[in-house]
Amino acid sequence: MKMNIVSIPGDGIGPEIVAEAKKVLEAAASHYGHEISFTDVLMGGCSIDAYGEPLTQETIDACKAADAVLMGSIGGDTTTSPWYKLPPEKRPEAGLLGIRKALGLFANLRPAYLYPELAQACPLRPDIVKDGFDMVIVRELTGGLYFGPRSTREEGGQLVATDTLVYSEAEIRRVAIRAFDIARKRRKLVTSVDKANVLDSSRLWRKTVEEVAKDYPDVTLKHQLVDSCAMQLVQNPGQFDVVLTENMFGDILSDEASMIAGSLGMLSSASLNETKFGLYEPSGGSAPDIAGKGIANPIATILSAAMMLRYSFDLDREADAVEEAVRQVLADGIRTGDIMPADVDLSSIRRVGTAEMGSEIAARIK
Ligand code: IPM
Numbered sequence: 001m002k003m004n005i006v007s008i009p010g011d012g013i014g015p016e017i018v019a020e021a022k023k024v025l026e027a028a029a030s031h032y033g034h035e036i037s038f039t040d041v042l043m044g045g046c047s048i049d050a051y052g053e054p055l056t057q058e059t060i061d062a063c064k065a066a067d068a069v070l071m072g073s074i075g076g077d078t079t080t081s082p083w084y085k086l087p088p089e090k091r092p093e094a095g096l097l098g099i100r101k102a103l104g105l106f107a108n109l110r111p112a113y114l115y116p117e118l119a120q121a122c123p124l125r126p127d128i129v130k131d132g133f134d135m136v137i138v139r140e141l142t143g144g145l146y147f148g149p150r151s152t153r154e155e156g157g158q159l160v161a162t163d164t165l166v167y168s169e170a171e172i173r174r175v176a177i178r179a180f181d182i183a184r185k186r187r188k189l190v191t192s193v194d195k196a197n198v199l200d201s202s203r204l205w206r207k208t209v210e211e212v213a214k215d216y217p218d219v220t221l222k223h224q225l226v227d228s229c230a231m232q233l234v235q236n237p238g239q240f241d242v243v244l245t246e247n248m249f250g251d252i253l254s255d256e257a258s259m260i261a262g263s264l265g266m267l268s269s270a271s272l273n274e275t276k277f278g279l280y281e282p283s284g285g286s287a288p289d290i291a292g293k294g295i296a297n298p299i300a301t302i303l304s305a306a307m308m309l310r311y312s313f314d315l316d317r318e319a320d321a322v323e324e325a326v327r328q329v330l331a332d333g334i335r336t337g338d339i340m341p342a343d344v345d346l347s348s349i350r351r352v353g354t355a356e357m358g359s360e361i362a363a364r365i366k
């Protein structure tokens with residue numbers, strides 16, 4: 001197969017972690033006889049520095065012409081970077097939101113899985129973690145508070161700011177269908193998360209999800225309020241299979257899920273539209289504090305590349321090989337700093353940097 005991939009290294013640790021994901025994709029392609037081409041484009045802070053805007057039409061067009069997009073991370077330190085002196089629509093994050101919208105990437109899949117080897121990096125007590133957990137958060141990505149009308153204006157001598165949480169039935173239905181399709185291939189449980197005791201948008205969410213559920217009699221649907229879900233995630237994470245939720249709730253809950261999985265550096269993600277096309281990026285940010293030091297964990301990006309093989313190219317065998325290589329590296333005791341175990345015998349552990357972690361994973365592709 002010929003794979004035409006656009007990559008957006010972005011800012012901070014982005015270029016370092018994307019380089020390792022490319023290394024692993026190239027290893028998988030050469031092992032299984034595929035041809036792969038990468039075209040790098042700018043987005044976020046580096047695009048502001050080069051063109052004065054976080055997302056250019058050229059970048060959008062290049063992404064649209066590709067089979068899939070591999071992304072690192074965008075943004076900088078919000079208190080010190082000059083990018084955050086710009087008006088909000090010119091900042092790095094506006095580029096990311098813009099590309100999600102321009103490519104229609106409404107379904108964001110964020111798997112959170114506890115590798116047995118990383119049990120020591122999990123902050124939860126063993127009696128809570130029990131046999132571990134394996135969930136995927138399906139976050140709606142192009143609606144809700146992120147994209148509703150917003151404004152800041154003066155009223156009665158003071159500033160007043162508004163954000164709007166808007167959802168149509170069609171927006172809810174299409175992401176719910178994705179969640180149920182995924183659940184069907186897993187443990188057949190969808191937990192739909194909302195705030196239906198307060199919000200109209202959540203009441204519409206619940207009603208629409210219930211309608212979709214009628215087409216999936218083999219899948220169990222549960223509703224959970226978002227505050228309760230945040231609590232349940234750290235009290236009994238094993239109960240979740242597919243967690244379906246709106247944009248803002250999904251943003252928050254997926255960070256929480258990543259932490260109980262050991263590190264934000266482990267959490268991959270796929271952002272999909274109605275076709276096979278997708279944008280694949282780690283769930284974590286640009287980590288400006290460790291950028292350029294060669295110590296960032298590239299595993300989330302490498303696992304995102306595995307999701308690309310699976311969802312955009314239907315290469316399940318190759319995706320399995322990448323995931324297995326990650327498992328093998330962890331089993332072999334190789335760790336970046338963020339997933340170093342605490343308080344245990346370190347004699348069987350080897351601490352490595354970003355590039356070495358990528359090479360070790362690439363070497364285990366088979
Ligand atoms: C994420 C990030 C983004 C989001 C930011 C950078 C705009 O936190 O992908 O979770 O909030 O969606």
Ligand code: MN
Pocket residue numbers: 251252255283
């Ligand atoms: Mn986030």
